[in-house]
Structures are given as C-alpha cells and as structure tokens.
Amino acid sequence: MLTGLAWLGLEAKSLASARKFYEDTLEMTVRSERDGELAIEAGKSDLRIRRPTAVPRGGLHTHYALSIPADTYDDWWDRLEAEYDLEEAQFGSTRSLYLYDPDGNCVELGQSDVDGPGIDGIFEVVLEVESLERAESLYAELGFETVDRGDRRTRVRMDGPIALELWEPHLGIADARGGVHVDLGFETEDPKATGEAIADRVARLEFRGEGDAETAVARDFDGHHLTFAPSENS
Secondary structure (H helix, E strand, O other), X not given: OEEEEEEEEEEOOOHHHHHHHHHXXXXXXXXXXXXXXXXXXXXXXXXXXXXXXXOOOOEEOOEEEEEEEHHHHHHHHHHXXXXXXXXXXXXXXXXXXXXXXXOOOEEEEEEEOOOOOOOOOEEXXXXXXXXXXXXXXXXXXXXXXXXXXXXXXXXXXXXXXXXXXXXXXXXXXXXXXXXXXXXXXXXXXXXXHHHHHOHHHOOEEEEEOOHHXXXXXXXXXXXXXXXXXXXXXX
C-alpha cells in the first residue's frame, strides 16, 4: 500500500541551530528553506524541520535512524566523538551510534547497505503511543508487518517502507524517547484508497487536492500526523 517515506517532520526552536547541526555536523544538504521550514535531503526522503507556528508542528524528542554506508562507520565515530557523548549499539553484524541534535531528538547513524556518500536515507522512526494494540492495528492496515516485540511488552517493531518502532512511554538506548505529534509523509499509489482503508482507525481524516494531486491527511489517536501523497511513478 505504501511505497516509500517522503518526509519526517521535526520541530525546532531555532532553524539556524538546526541547520548548523544537520548541514555542518552531519554534512547533509539543505534542499530548501521557506516559511519557517528547512527541507533537508536524506536519501530519497526529506527531514522537514520547522518552527512550531502551525499544525502539524513536527515531532518532539523523536528518535529516528539515518543510513550510512557500513564502511564509513568508524570515520563518523572518530569525527563526532570529540564533540558529542556518543553511545553505541550492536545489532547482529551492524553497529549504530547515537547522538542528540540541538532540539533533543535522538539521532541514530546506522550501518546500512547504501551507496552514500554520507547519509543516504531514513530507515527507522520511533513513535510514542498510548496503546500498542491500537497503534499496531492501524499500521498493520497500512501494510506494516510486526517483526519483534520487546521483552517488557512496551514496544513493537514493524517493517514497511521504513521500520516503525511503537513505544509505550519508556527510555530506550541512549535514553531515547519515542516522538510525540510526529509528522510522517508517505508515498502511495492511491492516496484516496489508503485514507479510506484506515478511516475507522484514526481520529481525523481529510482529503486535499484533486486528481493526480489528491492527498489524504490523517491524525491518529496518539496525535501523530500521517500524510499519504501520490508516488512519483503512480
């Protein structure tokens, strides 16, 4: 049903500070800046970092993961450890490092099968939810598949266009928290059908635009905003 992640929205108090972190520290490219929002290229997706002046605001204290070529991991660690209190985790044969951006988002750089150079995609987002059962049901309807459950039954991991971690409130690796009022944009071949499929599982749903430009915009019961836009090849 979903073909890709178009964007992840984050909230920032200062766009200048956010820009310095993502452009200078993480060497990411700012695609555009307008109306109090930065669009930062992350592979085929964007980080949309915005001032809290409208709804959706963008996520607070969101833990999310960026893909880096596996053979560049040590270089990233060596460059970042002088300025940041890094943490590391091992997942099978791959490693991830963790640091925080100026607005308290926990940013993971994980070894991935990507070409690069540099950061080349968003592969995971963590959402804080009140009820795992309710949230899991919603995202399963969107085509995500449950692949793991935490030992304490406070989290569920689901695979789809990206990995989604659904967390009841708790602290994870590097004291990360799940994001609140996170704004996610997904690509889909049929936005109207996608929206209609979850109409009874969300708090609000509206359709915008017409024809090939039509999008579906939903807010789930945990306050996360989900936009479904036409895929580029649909």
